[in-house]
Amino acid sequence: MRFSHDEPDIVYFKPYVSSPERKFQLLKKVDILPPGLLPTVIQSPGLTPYRQWYLYKKICEYCTPSTQDIVALKPTVDQPTANDSDNEEIDNEAPSTSASAVAKSGKRPATKNPKVQTKNQKASKNK
Template sequence: MGKLKTNAHLSDEERHNVLSDYTCHVQKANRQRQLFKDPVLCSKAVCSTTDVTEGAEPCSLDATLHYSWDFAQCVHYPHHAMQVGPIYFATPRKCHVFGMCAEGTGLHESVFLSMMLPGHTKFTPDWHFGVWKIKWRQSDAECMEDIAYTVKASSRSGHNIPQRVNDPSRPVVFLNWKTFLENYFKLLKNITKYYHFRCTADEPGFLICREFCDSEEVRFNLLKARPEAGCLPTVKFIPPLDHLRQWYLYEKIAPFFINEVARDIVCPKPSIPK
């Protein structure tokens, strides 16, 4: 539609072609959206009658379960509802926010992975992000524990559940999946042209792809070697901040803290000389 507004000189035939392309794009996006909605409804129906949070034997439930995930953005801390002016021009600590909406849990016999069309990517995680950001704008947060609290307190029904990387009780562990998978699987060329992927336990190593939800399936055998059962990648450790960044936080950001305990955790004085 933007082309029609910015190009008034288009002929009637060109306008008709632009409108036809736009109509086809919207119809295609609606079909993609419906493909997302249908398994969500099936998964919610399963969760309403079956407790999937207690754990069970792998692949012991004949049902459809759905997961949605998205990267929101990074937020800076320390953060105050009445934000002081000078810190706007500084670079505080960053907290990257990644959301996952689990309409079901467990191990599966088959996995379907679908992507939204560009420009039509608003879905369930964005709703949860929006609920949290309302709380975030009204909150003070000077450390990761404070950020986690704003997430937990943002939804009355408790749907927003924080999960910190360095949580001692439930730590998130990063593994070197890229280098690990390169030993056993081939790269898929032109992968960005596909929006739908499927793999099953019956055909290990095969990836079934579709460009759109109504496109023909294309099969690829990506297996180079079969990994041993139970073999996992090595743990990927997060590197520490370099000393220049540590000194910057200590000198430029630490003065904005109200809580001295949070300040000493987030912006401690570096042990390395400047």
């Protein structure tokens, strides 16, 4: 399938690889072309602070080290409190992976997924 800048209303195609090329007219009226303007961009509101912290604290441990900064980046906003009426409370069950411990050490929590190992875990395993 191919298009041509000279004929914006025509698509050239082959029904089968061995078939001769055929053309198909897309527009009913060739003299009326659609406007060349793009639609307005809709800005995404982004993730809520609750969702950012949830991904960081609960999902990050299941990501490979190479994808942790893409999937569960450490939030730059303050952690929501239980007083926030529109947010659910975030569990703080694992003390070693709490936000304050991670912030003090500057390191990400170790993964709990046995198939995913950090460089330090691999190095200590090889010793």
